[in-house]
Amino acid sequence: MQIGLINNLRAGRSGDQVKQVLDVLREFPNTQHVETDQAGALPDAIADLARRRIDLLVINGGDGTLQHALTEVLSQEPFEQLPYIAPLAGGRTNMTAKDLGARTNPVKGLRATLKAAHEGRLHERLVHRPVLRLSFDHGRREEYGMFFGSGMIRRAIQLVHDVFPAGKSQGALGAGLVTLGLAAKTAFRPTTGILTPDKIETRLDGELLPGGEYRLSIATSLSQLYWRLNPYWGEGPGDVRFTAIAGDAERFGAAAPGILWGRPKPWVTAENGYHSRNLQHAQLRLSCGFTIDGEEFAPRPDEVVTITADRRVTFVRT
Secondary structure: OOEEEEEEOOOOOOOOHHHHHHHHHHHHHEEEEEOOOOOOHHHHHHHHHOOOOOOEEEEEHHHHHHHHHHHHHHHHOOOOOOOOEEEEEOOOOOOOHHHHHOOOOOOHHHHHHHHHHHHHOOHHHHEEEEEEEEOOOOOOOOEEEEEEEEHHHHHHHHHHHOOOOOHHHOOOHHHHHHHHHHHHHEEEOOOOOHOOOOOEEEOOOOEEEOOOEEEEEEOOOOOHHHHOOOOOOOOOOHHHHHEEOOOOOOOOOHHHHHHHHHOOOOOHHHHOEEEEEEEEEHHHHHHOOOOEEOEOOOOOOOOOEEEEEEEEEEOOOO
C-alpha cells in the first residue's frame, strides 16, 4: 500500500508535536510526506501525492484542512482511484476526525494507522460516509465538507475567535461554551444579537418551507458534532441531515437544550417552526453568509446554496 501524509504546520498544534510526527515518519520511511503551511498549498500537495499513486491519504490538520482536501480530491479528481482518507485530530476542533473515531493525540493516531496499514489490518478501521456537496456562486463554485451552518452559526464562530485566545481554546472548548451560552440566552433575549433571525428561503427536497426568517439552518453527514451535540431528530431516506428553526418558533428558549442533544420536547414540530429531516437535496437563498466545517464564507446578496450528499468516501479511523 502506498501511503501519503499531508502535514499542515499551521493547524493549531505545537512545534513539539510536529517534531513527534516527523519521528513517527522515521519509523515508516516509505510514507510519502508533504508539508503545507496554508490552504493555498493543498492543491499542489495533493497533485504531488496523486502522481505517486497513493492508496491512503493521511491528513494531519483540523476540520478546515480536511474540508479543503476533500474539495480538492472530489472536485478536481486528481487520483485515478479515490484513496482512503485518514483524518488525524491535528487541529483545534477536529469535529470530523473525532466523529470518525480518531484518537485525541494525532501522533498516536498516525502511528496506529501506519502500523495497521503495514500489517494488513487497515480494513478493521474503515468508516464509510457520505460527504456534503455545496454548490453556490451561481453554480460556479463547489465545496465539499461534513458540516454546513448559516447565519447565527457563522456569527457564533466569529464570537469564539473574538473571545478566546488563539490555540486549542478556539476549538471544541470555545465552541461548546459559546453554544451553551447562546442556549441560555434564548430564554431571555431570543431574537437579539447573534440570535437575530435571518431571511432564508428554504426548499427541502423541492418543498418550500413556510415563513422567510430562520434562526438556524444546519446540515451534516456526521453522526454527532463536538461535545456529542446532535441537533437532528428527523427521519427520511436522504444522507443530508438537516435542521432549521424558524424565527417565530414556539417556546424556543425552553426547546433549545433538548434540541442540542437530539431529544426535542413534544411541541418541537414543523407546525411550531422546527424542521428536521434526512434529505436528498436542500436549497437555501440567503444573504447572511455561512460556514463549511468552520471555514467562513462572507455574506452576499441573495446567495443560493444547494446541498446534496451524492459522493461517499471511505475514511480511516485514526
